[in-house]
Amino acid sequence: MxxxxxxxxxxxxxxxxxxxxxxxxxxxxxxxxxxxxxxxxxxxxxxxxxxxxxxxxxxxxxxxxxxxxxxxxxxxYSPNPLYPEDLSAFGKMAQWLFFGKTSIDPSLAVARFMTKFLPPESVDEKRLGELRTQGNAVLQVLDDHLEHSDFLAGDYSMADIACFPYVDLAPEGGIDLSPYSSVVLWCDRIKSRPGFIRMED
Ligand SMILES: N[C@@H](CCC(=O)N[C@@H](CS)C(=O)NCC(=O)O)C(=O)O
Missing domain, CATH: 3.40.30.10 (Glutaredoxin)
Structure with a gap:
């Protein structure tokens, strides 16, 4: 196992x-x-x-x-729908996996870490403000894309699983998701997938 x-x-x-x-x-x-x-x-x-x-x-x-x-x-575990074999779908999945690591994590995940886990007196408020600004820019990229697509790389895939956690947790970093209605709908779509588990499950 x-x-x-x-x-x-x-x-x-x-x-x-x-x-x-x-x-x-x-x-x-x-x-x-x-x-x-x-x-x-x-x-x-x-x-x-x-x-x-x-x-x-x-x-x-x-x-x-x-x-x-x-x-x-x-x-x-191929073949499975989370891992597209088609080359262009695979490329798009990889694109969003890298976007997650290079754009979502350095902004949304770090803002959450500073807000939720650091003692308030050790938080650099200027840096946190910059991270929240960057996080909002990242959410806008996602929102623009998801306005025309139910999932990041066509069908539901590892790309969605990779990017979802720190996007859904953005409010814990003081970043409001409500201006990004397509992102909110995407999060809801993921949460309604069969077999979905919450972070605390
Ligand atoms: N790029 C790594 C990041 C892993 C990472 O930062 N893990 C955190 C928890 S989310 C950790 O283990 N932190 C402990 C530490 O940095 O000492 C990945 O995606 O796996």
């Missing part, structure tokens, strides 16, 4: 849990308390030298980086 080094409040772990559930794969959760610094133990360096989660362990193979894990799962 596969194992996942996990944390319940991590959007990067949540996307992997969501993908595993939607693919119908049983797995074992290995809890790693990052708030207590468990990622800095000597043992964990052998699991992930970058000392972050999620990490997927599949028999004697293990890997880290959440979006790469989504691609691994998609290909491992």
């Amino acid at each position: 596969m194992k996942l080094y996990d944390h319940p409040l991590s959007g990067n772990c949540y996307k992997v849990r969501l993908a595993l559930r939607q693919l119908g794969i049983e797995y074992e959760k290995l809890y790693l308390d990052i708030f207590e610094g468990a990622q800095h133990s000597g043992d964990y360096k052998a699991v992930n030298p970058n000392r972050k989660r999620p990490v997927l362990v599949d028999g004697g193979f293990s890997m880290w980086e959440s979006n790469a894990i989504l691609l691994y799962l998609g290909k491992k």
Whole structure:
């Protein structure tokens, strides 16, 4: 059975849990308390030298980086609708996976981290304001695209699973989603997929 080094409040772990559930794969959760610094133990360096989660362990193979894990799962359980075989659909899925890492995470995910997890006295308000501005620009890109498309890369795919968590969690970073009606509808569409799990499930 596969194992996942996990944390319940991590959007990067949540996307992997969501993908595993939607693919119908049983797995074992290995809890790693990052708030207590468990990622800095000597043992964990052998699991992930970058000392972050999620990490997927599949028999004697293990890997880290959440979006790469989504691609691994998609290909491992191919054919499945979350992982398009068609070249242009695959290209579009990859495009949004990279957009997630290069645009969504550095703005929306970091704004959430600073707002939700840092003590207020250590928050750099100027930087947080800049991140919220960048986050709104990212949401506008998504909203413009989703005005004409139900899902990011055509049909529901790993692209949606990758980008959904930190978009849906944007309000925890002080970013209002209500001006982005197509994004809100997209989140609702994902939440109504069969087998959807919430972050806290
Ligand atoms: N790019 C990585 C980011 C992973 C990441 O930042 N994980 C966070 C939780 S969401 C973590 O483990 N933080 C602990 C730390 O940085 O010490 C991925 O997508 O997997």
